[in-house]
Amino acid sequence: MKKITLLVLMFNMIAVLTFAQSDKKTIKKTITYDEFKNHVYYIASDELEGRDLPSKGLEKAGEYISNEFKKYGVKQVSGLTGYYQQVPFKSVEPANKGSIVVGDKTLEYEKNFLLMDGSNTELNATYVYANYGMGDDLKDLDVEGKIVVALCGNGEDESPRTWFGLSTDKKKDLKEKGAIALIEIYQSAQLPWSMLTRYFTGNKRVMVDDGEGEDTDFAHIWLSTEDKQAVKMLQQKDQAMSITVEGMKVEKFTSPNVVGWVEGSDPVLKNEFVVYGAHYDHVGIGEPNEEGDNIYNGTRDNAIGTSSVISLAKNIATYPTKRSALFILFTGEEKGLLGSSYFVENPPIPLDKMVYCLNIDSGGYNSTEIVTVMGLYRTTVTPLIEKSCKKFKLKVIDDPAPEQNLFDRSDNVNFAKKGIPAPTFSLGYTAFDDAIFKYYHQAADNPDSVDYDYLYKYCRSFMLTARSIANMPEKPFWTEGDKYYEAGVELYK
Ligand SMILES: [Zn+2]
Structure with a gap:
């Protein structure tokens, strides 16, 4: 009896050890530097014309993401059209004349x-x-x-x-x-x-x-x-x-949130979903800059986040986590968080099954030593985030410019309002300074203006954080006293 218990214990310990190791290893095995870089280059390419809503470029980005999902064996959510949750939109050109x-x-x-x-x-x-x-x-x-x-x-x-x-x-x-x-x-x-x-x-x-x-x-x-x-x-x-x-002119059209999922490996925890979100739209074509460039490529905002979620989808489809994973690439973020707002109002899976939402989005970066997390201390997974980033030699800091209210300015907030713990993973920035403004919503935000060594570390930190949350034994939640804590209690009661 004793012996068996010891043996079981030992096996368990080995399992825990190998698991901890293999989370990082799975990342190494699934995503190469070049593969990640190629995603970013395509999504931020001139061919996609800055991915405005609505545009051909945004449609192409949606197709690219769903093709990747298909390649990896990511599942389609029933009730949706393939990997698409079509969002009905209208664009209104206001009246301008009359008496x-x-x-x-x-x-x-x-x-x-x-x-x-x-x-x-x-x-x-x-x-x-x-x-x-x-x-x-x-x-x-x-x-x-x-x-x-x-x-x-x-x-x-x-x-x-x-x-x-x-x-x-x-x-x-x-x-x-x-x-x-x-x-x-x-x-x-x-x-x-x-x-x-x-x-x-x-x-x-x-x-x-x-x-x-x-x-x-x-x-x-x-x-x-x-x-x-x-x-x-x-x-x-x-x-x-x-x-x-x-x-006045009104035009109606649709544009999709691209959605896919992977079933969890744990018989119990698989009933819980961790949401991994990033918006794949940007602001399109605009005023040309001094170089005559008029395509706002949105590399930092948010081709990098999109590529990170695509990379994670490949990783989890190959090596499922204990909890199920729900990947969502949102449309219409730049127009007022529209895709995510539609998603939480029309969820294809009940909201109370979504135990966490890890969003990834950035305006830019001015440090390659850190990751900035909007809401780092607002949920119970802080140590997991810190540990995961440390594995790639990156430190983590909380939002350094709370006056910018960035927590409430990306898709995560629509989940937070419903009670789902939802911080945003962002590129390293220490202040909203000129280094950020140089690229933030500018034509200069080109795919060849970023440091891929840093970005590859950043993407892998995100992936390891995601896996850690999806595998943690206890259920993640808001930190006590948080603005959305009560909404969470209400949602999961
Ligand atoms: Zn963004």
């Missing part, structure tokens, strides 16, 4: 009013004034076939955000009563008209197409109080009005 003519007044687009919802418009009708345009304000008021003029909000809450929310109810109600448009008079000390205009005009914006704001036949307008006489007139007598709005 409201009433009495002897002509109000101009942007200066006096903005289209908040709807599309290009041409309307001639009578308007009625309806105070706040809700509840009792509409009693005994005939709005059928008319334009309704009202004040923003409900007279209680002063926040434009709340006003915007209230508008949704007002519009619904008014539409049911037969009104054809809503003009709300906007006067806010919180958000001046000039700032509002900046947000709702100008550049094309890409967003997830959630079916909202599709009320194309009902114009919703906010009107500034710039022309006081006109505003007064609108509040007094009901008369004829004509509205035109032009220049």
Whole structure:
């Protein structure tokens, strides 16, 4: 009995030792320097034109990643299209021209009013004034076939955000009563008209197409109080009005999050998933720099992170970890973390099965001695990260510029908000200085401007960290007292 126990113990110890060793060895066996470098070179190549959303270049990057997944035997998640989770998007070029003519007044687009919802418009009708345009304000008021003029909000809450929310109810109600448009008079000390205009005009914006704001036949307008006489007139007598709005263009398209998984080797732990995420999009083609280069290759941001997740997928597909692995290359990060936001709202696997999310993303680096982890001390795996990086002679530091709020500026935050512990692994940087700005979202961020000896160490540190988390016996979690700790308790209860 004793002997057997001892023997078992010995075997166990050997197993532990070889396992610890082999984690690093598996990396050596699966990813060569050249292989890693080739991934980075292709994803950051001019051929991919900076991987803007939407673009042919981004599509090619998606194809490249899914081809690699296929080669390695990474599994497809059921319910998705191959390795693709198609995200519905729309790009909106805002209206830029138009007028409201009433009495002897002509109000101009942007200066006096903005289209908040709807599309290009041409309307001639009578308007009625309806105070706040809700509840009792509409009693005994005939709005059928008319334009309704009202004040923003409900007279209680002063926040434009709340006003915007209230508008949704007002519009619904008014539409049911037969009104054809809503003009709300906007006067806010919180958000001046000039700032509002900046947000709702100008550049094309890409967003997830959630079916909202599709009320194309009902114009919703906010009107500034710039022309006081006109505003007064609108509040007094009901008369004829004509509205035109032009220049708005809406385009719909899809772009995929590239998703794959590998089943864990442990009969129990395989029911838990560790998510490895990186965004594969960047900002595309832009202003040329002094050398005439107009392709923003996004090597640091985020061809390197993408290549690291691809490398990890090969490694884990060859040598599975105890926990299952879920690899996600996000689309639309640069447009506002859109792909990851869609993913957590439409998860193909229940969120509470995802016990950790290790994201990898960078703006740049100014040290080749370190790895910077946004949220290093915010989850319980800190020693594992430190130990893994040390194996490649890299030190780890926490975010040196918390004022930049970088933890909340990459895809990890969408997981964190749901309660999933989710730091971001980043290239070594000690401050947001000129060395970073030189390449951050610049055309100069080319694949031949980086130090591959450092990057290869960085990628392997990431891989070893990933394996360590996926193999750790206890479940990783938030550090007590963290901002997202309670969300985690709620998710996994
Ligand atoms: Zn990035």
